[in-house]
Amino acid sequence: MSEIRAHNVWMEYGDQIVLESISVDIASGAFVSVVGPSGCGKSTFLRMILGQERPTRGVITVGGAALQAEPGPDRGVVFQRYSVFPHLTALQNVLIAFEIAESPFTAKLFGAKRKAASEKANALLEAVGLSENAKKYPSALSGGQQQRLAIAQALAREPKVLLLDEPFGALDPGTRAQMHALIKPLWRERGMTVIMVTHDLKEAFGLGTRLLAFDRPRIDPQAPERYGARIIYDLDLSRDGPVPVLGFSRPIEPSTTSQETKRSMPHA
Numbered sequence: 001m002s003e004i005r006a007h008n009v010w011m012e013y014g015d016q017i018v019l020e021s022i023s024v025d026i027a028s029g030a031f032v033s034v035v036g037p038s039g040c041g042k043s044t045f046l047r048m049i050l051g052q053e054r055p056t057r058g059v060i061t062v063g064g065a066a067l068q069a070e071p072g073p074d075r076g077v078v079f080q081r082y083s084v085f086p087h088l089t090a091l092q093n094v095l096i097a098f099e100i101a102e103s104p105f106t107a108k109l110f111g112a113k114r115k116a117a118s119e120k121a122n123a124l125l126e127a128v129g130l131s132e133n134a135k136k137y138p139s140a141l142s143g144g145q146q147q148r149l150a151i152a153q154a155l156a157r158e159p160k161v162l163l164l165d166e167p168f169g170a171l172d173p174g175t176r177a178q179m180h181a182l183i184k185p186l187w188r189e190r191g192m193t194v195i196m197v198t199h200d201l202k203e204a205f206g207l208g209t210r211l212l213a214f215d216r217p218r219i220d221p222q223a224p225e226r227y228g229a230r231i232i233y234d235l236d237l238s239r240d241g242p243v244p245v246l247g248f249s250r251p252i253e254p255s256t257t258s259q260e261t262k263r264s265m266p267h268a
C-alpha cells in the first residue's frame, strides 16, 4: 500500500524552480534514503511531506488523504540541529509531547492521564537508551544523546511517518554508528515509514530499503533558477543488491541548447 504519493509536484520560490515534476509512490513501511547535492531541494521535499510547505503545483497525499496545512501527529520529524527544549529535562521533553497531543491548549495533564503519560515517556527514554539521563537537561547531554532525545520526542505521538533531515550529520562516526543501530529496530518494531535525508552514501545504502537521488538534470548557466531537481535515480535496496525498481526514473537527457550542461550522478 502506498503511504505517501507525490504526483507531478513542483516547488518554486519566486523565479527559482527548486523541484520539478516529482512523482513518487512510497510504500507503507519503507525506509527511504534521499540523497543529492547541497541545495537541490531535499529538505524542501521533506518539508512538503511534513505539511510545512505547499507545493506550487501537484499533489501530495499521505495515507490517501490530502495534506493538512499544519503538520499532524501522523508525521514526526527529527532535524540535524537538536530541536529539544533546553529548559526541560529529558523526561519532561518527552512528556510534553504527550501533553501537547492530549491537551493542546494547556499542555498539562493531571491524575491518571499524567501517570500514564509519564510511564509512556519513561518507556520511550528506555527504548532510545536514555533512562539513566531522564533528569538531565539537554545541555548536560552529549550530541548523540540529544539526538536520541529528539527521536524519542518524535516517536511520542506514534507517527506513521518519520521524517529525518540529516539526523546524524553532526555526530562523530562512533556515535553515528550507535544511532544507526538504534533507528533500524525502532523503524522495524513500529512499522513506520521513514524518509531520511543524508549526505552520507554509506548511511543511505546501509539503512534504506530504497534510495531516491535528487539532482538537476538540466542546468542553464545563464539562468540557474530555470530548472529544478528531479528524482534521477530510484533504487530498490530491499533485495540482495541495488536494482532499479519499476518506474525507475532515468536521468533526463538535456535539451540540445548549447548553454545546458548535464550532470549524471549526485554527489551526496
Ligand SMILES: Nc1ncnc2c1ncn2[C@@H]1O[C@H](COP(=O)(O)OP(=O)(O)OP(=O)(O)O)[C@@H](O)[C@H]1O
Residues within 6 Å of the ligand: 013, 018, 036, 037, 038, 039, 040, 041, 042, 043, 044, 045
Ligand atoms: N523559504 C525559502 N525561500 C526561498 N528559497 C528557499 C526557501 N527554502 C529553500 N529555498 C531554496 O531552495 C533550494 C533548496 O533548498 P533545500 O534546503 O531544500 O536544499 P537541500 O538539498 O536540503 O540542501 P542541503 O543538502 O544543503 O541541506 C535552495 O536553493 C534554497 O535556497
